[in-house]
Amino acid sequence: METHYRVTFYGILQEQIASELSLNVSLKNVSEMRSHLEKNYPILRNIPYLVAVNRTISSPENPLTTNDDIAILPPFSGG
Amino acid sequence: MSRYIRQTCLAEFGLEGQKRLKDASVVVVGAGGMGCPVLQYLAAAGLGTIGIVDGDTVEESNLQRQVLFGTSTLGKNKAVAAAAFINNLNPQVFAEVYSYRLTSDNASSILSKHDFVIDCTDNFETRYLIDDCCEALKKPWIYGAIHRYEAQVAIFNYHGSPTYRQLFPEQSIEKIPDCADNGVLGVLPGLTGMLQATECIKLITGIGEPLVGQLLVFNVLKMQFVTFSFAAKKPKTSSNSQCLVHLLSASEYKDNVERYLLIDVRELNEVPDFPMAKRIPLSELQLRIDELTTDKKIAFVCRSGNRSQQAAAMLAKTNRFNQLYAIYEAL
Numbered sequence: 001m002e003t004h005y006r007v008t009f010y011g012i013l014q015e016q017i018a019s020e021l022s023l024n025v026s027l028k029n030v031s032e033m034r035s036h037l038e039k040n041y042p043i044l045r046n047i048p049y050l051v052a053v054n055r056t057i058s059s060p061e062n063p064l065t066t067n068d069d070i071a072i073l074p075p076f077s078g079g
Numbered sequence: 080m081s082r083y084i085r086q087t088c089l090a091e092f093g094l095e096g097q098k099r100l101k102d103a104s105v106v107v108v109g110a111g112g113m114g115c116p117v118l119q120y121l122a123a124a125g126l127g128t129i130g131i132v133d134g135d136t137v138e139e140s141n142l143q144r145q146v147l148f149g150t151s152t153l154g155k156n157k158a159v160a161a162a163a164f165i166n167n168l169n170p171q172v173f174a175e176v177y178s179y180r181l182t183s184d185n186a187s188s189i190l191s192k193h194d195f196v197i198d199c200t201d202n203f204e205t206r207y208l209i210d211d212c213c214e215a216l217k218k219p220w221i222y223g224a225i226h227r228y229e230a231q232v233a234i235f236n237y238h239g240s241p242t243y244r245q246l247f248p249e250q251s252i253e254k255i256p257d258c259a260d261n262g263v264l265g266v267l268p269g270l271t272g273m274l275q276a277t278e279c280i281k282l283i284t285g286i287g288e289p290l291v292g293q294l295l296v297f298n299v300l301k302m303q304f305v306t307f308s309f310a311a312k313k314p315k316t317s318s319n320s321q322c323l324v325h326l327l328s329a330s331e332y333k334d335n336v337e338r339y340l341l342i343d344v345r346e347l348n349e350v351p352d353f354p355m356a357k358r359i360p361l362s363e364l365q366l367r368i369d370e371l372t373t374d375k376k377i378a379f380v381c382r383s384g385n386r387s388q389q390a391a392a393m394l395a396k397t398n399r400f401n402q403l404y405a406i407y408e409a410l
Contacts, residue, residue, distance in 0.1 A: 010296055011226040048247055050307075057246070057294070057309040071307065073296065075247040076224035076231050078261060079113050079201035079268060 002026060003066035005033070011074045013049065017041050023070075031060035033070060049074045082169070083125055096284035097125060101171075103283045106130035106193035108181050108209060110157040112144040112268025113223050113275065114199035119147060120276040121172075122165040126283075128173045129165065130193050133157040134180040144265030181205055183350045186212045195282060196220035197275055203249075208350075210235060210243040214382055214409050215351055221278050223271045227261055230271040232295040234278060240291045241309060245383060267299055324391040327406045332378060339378040339404065342371070344390045353380060353410050361386045364393065371400075378404035 007021040027033050030051050038044045050057050052071040053064065064070075087097050103126055107114050110133040121129055135157050137148045145157075152160040162174035177189055181200075190196050190212050198209050198220055206222070213220045219237035224230065235243045274295070281287045290306070297304040332339060336355060343356035344364060352358075359367050361381070371377055377400065379387035384407035391405040 011229055014229075015227075050246065050309075052307045055305065055307050057307050071305070073294070073307065075203070076226040076229065077201070077203050078225040078263065079109055079111055079199055079223065079271075 003064070005064065005066075005068050005070050007037070007070040007072060009072045011076050013044070013047065013072055013074055016043050027064050029060065029064055030058050030062045033064060034060065037072070044072075047074050082171075086124065091286045092284060096286065099284050100125050100280070101127045103195070104128035104130070104193045105195045105197060105279060105283075106132060106175075106177075106190060107197045107199055108132045108205065109199035109201065110145070110147070110161040111135075111141065111199060111201060112263065112265065113225075113272035114157075114197075115145045115147045115161070116269050116272035117197055117199055117276045117279070118161050118165060119168070120273065121279060122169045122174070124276075124280060125169065126172055128175060128193070130175040130177060130189065131158040131161050131165075132177040132179075132181050132189060133161070134178060144263065144268055146269070181208060183208060183348065187216070187351050190218060191216050194218070195279055197279060198222050198224075199272060199275070206243060207249055211349055211382055212351070214242050214244075217409075219282065221275045221282075223268075223275045225263065225267055225271055228264065228267060228300045229296065229298045230267060232271060232274045232278065232290060232297075233293060234282070234289055234291050237282070237289070237291045242383060245385075246294070246309060264299065270297075270299065324388070324395050325402060325404045326388070327378060327404045329406060329408050329410050332380075332404075332406050332410070338376055340371070340373040340375040342377060342379050342390070343381070344379050344386045345381050349382060356380060361390055361393075364390055368394070368397065368399070376402065376404055378406055380406040380410055382409055384408050 002024055003026050005023045007023055009017050027036060050073040053062055054069050083097050086092050087094050105126055107117050110131050137152045137155055137157055137160055142148060147161050147164040156178045158176045158178045162176045165172055165174040186208050196209055196213055196218060198206055200206060209220055213236050220235055222233045222235055222243060278289055281289045292309055294307045341356040343353050343358045344361040346360050379390040381387040387405040391403040394400055394403055
């Protein structure tokens with residue numbers, strides 16, 4: 001079954017990738033989401049980031065279900 | 080008390096809230112774009128003591144966002160100039176000036192003198208220093224950081240809530256540019272500082288629901304505010320058939336210090352030093368295994384318990400030890 005996720009990028013990743021993406025792929029968990037994104041956007045291999053699923057920062061084994069709201073959050077350095 | 084009448088007449092705040100502010104001591108690290116509104120509003124609200132840490136001098140390009148300063152303070156040290164502003168705004172506040180940068184040498188002695196730490200810095204290095212130091216001192220700190228039109232605010236290390244390092248381990252962090260490389264709209268650090276000052280007042284007075292275990296991210300172009308929650312990491316129990324790895328609390332260790340050879344597996348630049356500990360960074364442990372010859376029990380310690388457990392688990396696999404101990408929290 002095809003699943004769908006809305007992925008929002010923050011900080012430097014918003015400039016480097018996109019503000020928002022609509023993904024139609026089948027992914028089991030956050031770890032697979034990370035691999036999928038890092039394959040398509042190699043910059044993610046070099047920048048630390050958190051993955052939030054439906055506004056909860058989630059660990060790699062956290063499962064994904066269709067229509068989940070994914071946020072990709074790098075730390076900010078400025079002040 | 081007419082100075083504070085507009086806040087003391089708030090039912091939740093009241094005279095008790097004002098007393099708590101008066102008794103509180105806060106240190107603001109960085110008197111720049113975020114630090115200025117933090118200092119201004121905390122001083123106006125009647126904090127007892129406000130420490131100001133900044134080694135920079137006021138430059139013309141700061142005036143677009145660092146609202147405590149003006150043409151007359153150009154060239155002056157920021158902590159000194161900010162203290163002068165506070166003394167004029169509210170002489171009841173004791174403004175303590177630290178007119179130099181926060182470094183690993185002075186951080187512990189500065190931060191330990193205050194109840195709360197507010198991070199208004201503009202670089203990762205100082206944030207990790209604040210985080211490590213606050214964890215060791217068991218002190219909460221209020222994080223604020225910006226990137227172009229976005230900002231993040233959170234409270235770390237509040238009664239065992241996660242630390243910054245747990246959320247963002249220090250890796251590849253240098254790939255993210257510092258503020259000086261980026262433009263900034265003056266109101267963004269201003270707004271961020273106002274939110275940090277708000278959280279600080281809430282923590283001190285005990286009103287409302289502070290941003291503990293939550294990361295607030297906002298974007299001023301979209302004028303969107305989103306809060307992400309994050310959970311505390313619990314220590315994991317680990318074991319191995321040949322070698323037992325025991326988890327120790329800091330107090331269990333401290334009650335029997337003489338029984339253990341304590342190995343601090345943090346990197347050498349991490350502070351403060353733990354008394355009695357031999358330092359072998361986790362990255363060197365495998366190579367320096369021969370240094371672990373002892374009649375005592377071997378206990379590993381780090382900043383938060385992750386690396387100490389990794390160290391114990393790694394050595395357990397060598398089958399050279401019967402039992403190993405990992406302290407799962409800071410000492």
